Amino acid sequence: MKYPQLFTLATILTFSLITSCGKEENIPPVVPKILIEDYSVTEGNSGSKTAVITVDLTEATTAEVSFTWSTEDGSATAGEDYEALTDQTVVFAPGDVTRTIQVPILPDNNLELNDFFKIRLSDFQNATSSITSIKVAIENDDSYTCEKAADGYITPATYPNMNLIWSDEFDGTALNTADWNYELGAGGWGNNELETYTANAENSFVKDGFLTIKATKNPYNGDYYSARLTTKGKQEFTYGRIDIRAQMPVGRGIWPALWMLGGNISSVGWPTCGEIDIMEYLGHDPLTTYGTAHYNDGGHQSKGGHYTVNAAEAYDKQFHVFTIIWQENSIDWYVDYHRFYTVTSTTVNFDAFMLPQFFIFNVAVGGNWPGNPNASTVFPQSMIVDYVRIFQ
Ligand SMILES: [Ca+2]
Ligand SMILES: [Ca+2]
Ligand SMILES: [Ca+2]
Numbered sequence: 001m002k003y004p005q006l007f008t009l010a011t012i013l014t015f016s017l018i019t020s021c022g023k024e025e026n027i028p029p030v031v032p033k034i035l036i037e038d039y040s041v042t043e044g045n046s047g048s049k050t051a052v053i054t055v056d057l058t059e060a061t062t063a064e065v066s067f068t069w070s071t072e073d074g075s076a077t078a079g080e081d082y083e084a085l086t087d088q089t090v091v092f093a094p095g096d097v098t099r100t101i102q103v104p105i106l107p108d109n110n111l112e113l114n115d116f117f118k119i120r121l122s123d124f125q126n127a128t129s130s131i132t133s134i135k136v137a138i139e140n141d142d143s144y145t146c147e148k149a150a151d152g153y154i155t156p157a158t159y160p161n162m163n164l165i166w167s168d169e170f171d172g173t174a175l176n177t178a179d180w181n182y183e184l185g186a187g188g189w190g191n192n193e194l195e196t197y198t199a200n201a202e203n204s205f206v207k208d209g210f211l212t213i214k215a216t217k218n219p220y221n222g223d224y225y226s227a228r229l230t231t232k233g234k235q236e237f238t239y240g241r242i243d244i245r246a247q248m249p250v251g252r253g254i255w256p257a258l259w260m261l262g263g264n265i266s267s268v269g270w271p272t273c274g275e276i277d278i279m280e281y282l283g284h285d286p287l288t289t290y291g292t293a294h295y296n297d298g299g300h301q302s303k304g305g306h307y308t309v310n311a312a313e314a315y316d317k318q319f320h321v322f323t324i325i326w327q328e329n330s331i332d333w334y335v336d337y338h339r340f341y342t343v344t345s346t347t348v349n350f351d352a353f354m355l356p357q358f359f360i361f362n363v364a365v366g367g368n369w370p371g372n373p374n375a376s377t378v379f380p381q382s383m384i385v386d387y388v389r390i391f392q
Contacts, residue, residue, distance in 0.1 A: 032057035032097075034067065034121070034129035040137040043081075044107035051082070051136055053101040053119070057092060057127060065092040068123040069101055075392075076115035076138055080161060081106055092127075103136065110160040111144040111337075113241060113327050113392065146336040152319030153336040155243045159391055166235055167389040170211040175204065179235050183228040183360075193255075194366035194373075195226040203227040210384050215254060215363045217379035224373075228362035236263040236356035241391040243323050244278060249381030250316035253373030254283030255364040256383040258322055260357035272296040274352020276331060277304065279322040282370045283381065286314040289322070291333030291341050297349040305333065305341030319386060328354070361385060 035056040041049070057065060070086040071078065078084035083104040090099050101119060115138045121129060146153045158164065168179060182199040195215060197203075204213050204227035215226040244258050257280045262273030275294035282288070292304025309315065323334040329345040331353060344350075363383050366372040373379075 029061045029063040029126065030059055032059045032061055032065065032127050034124065034127050034131065036101075036121070036129075036131055036134055038135045038137070040139060041105055042139050042141050043105060044141065045109050046107055049105040049107055051101075051103045051105055053103075053134070053136065055090060055099050055101060057097045060095050060097050061126065062094050063126040064094055065096075065127040066090060066123075066125045067121055067127070067129070069119050069121050071103060072118040072120055072133075074116040074118055074135065075113070076117040077161075078117070079106075081115050081138055082117055082136075105138060108161065109142050110162075111142045111241075111325075112140050112159070112161050113239065113325065114139050143339075144337045146321055149319075152245075152247065152313075153321050154245065154319070155321050155323075155337075155389075157389070159241070162241060162391040165237065165240060165390045165392050167387060168211075169209065169387045170206045170385065171209055172206055175206050175211070175229065179231055181230050181232055181234065183230050183362075188367070189364070191364070191367040191369065193364045194253075195224040195364055197228040197362070198225050199227070200225070204229060210386055211361070212382050212384050213256070213361060213363045214380045214382045215249065215365050217373075224365040224379075226363045226365060228360065230261075230358055230360045232261075232263065232358040234358075236358045237390055238354065238356045239326050239328065239392065241323065241325050242278065242389070243321055243391075244388045245319050245321045245386040246279070247317075247319045247384045248281050248283070248286065248289075248315040249363065249383055250283050250286050250314075251373065251377035251381055252284040253366045253370050253377050254381045255367055255370040256281050256283075257360070257362055257364070258385070258388075259360050261360060262352050263356040263358055270294075271300045272352060274355070274357065276324065276326070276353070276357060278324050278333070279335075281315055283316075283377070284370070286316045287311065289315060289320075289335060291322075291324070293331060293343050293348055293353070295349050295352050301348070303343050303348055307333075307335040307338065307340040309335070319384075326353070359388065361388075 039053045041051045069088050071084050116135050120133045186196040213227045258278045260276040265273035271294050277292040280290040288308045290306045294302045325332040331343050333341040
């Protein structure tokens, strides 16, 4: 009785061992998911820099996992902003859950917009991925120094790594009405302004390389006339580096502006269309200009800053360059390339600033903000614009 019992036990043990081993061999390896996110790297100024992007598996597996990736231009250009890499393979050895993708970034010292390129993922082996492409942002870390000409600050007609998208140098003998509209009329424009805008040559003209917008006063009845020019429906843009070189008028109640409004203003109205005041100025304070964003965020909201110059460089005494660097998620304001204000998509409702805007150049007379002209205000008063340029 004893022996057969032992035999039976050994047989059962052996059988169950075989059975359990056999079960383990039949379990297929888990199929993990690939985890990878958009990435951001600061461009750098010299030497070499590498974007190191982490790729994780949701869990370890006994099989070798792999996939293929290639870079693809976005606003960033291979060879200029980063080094192109194609058909690269990432391999996770069995048990590995973290690997990296590495792309060399090409540093420079040029003030550009932030750029991005894409990494496309494909050919997943022993893993799945809901992500087949990520965005790698190259954040600009450069500034720019403005040159000074005899008549004031000046910027170059070209910049490295940027393309001129549109400009008006005002080199002709008349306003180019393929690009510009005259906005006419009176009524105060919601600000209790006093002027009537005209298309008369007295109030706006192009001559000697400059656009002049001239506010005039009728000596007999005291009426004010001026001009308000827009590129609505003709030249509208989203994002870019915008330089406007201009010299301001002077005097109480004179309110020139170089600004932008959303191209959809006729359908969505103001402030939903968004407004970017590249430069505003009140003639009684010739040392200060303002940059402001207006937008809708449960009603009208605005955020802005100002830049003050010294008396020798007053805005009515020489030219200054008014710049915005308008990107997917930020707007920076500059005077002579001194940055004085920034809004971002986290500090303002940026919806309107992701859509096309057109330019408005005007000189208002009187109104809620500057107050009205007084006995000290001399007429006529002119804003002189040398150029407007937009680069991307
Ligand atoms: Ca740099
Ligand atoms: Ca740069
Ligand atoms: Ca010019």
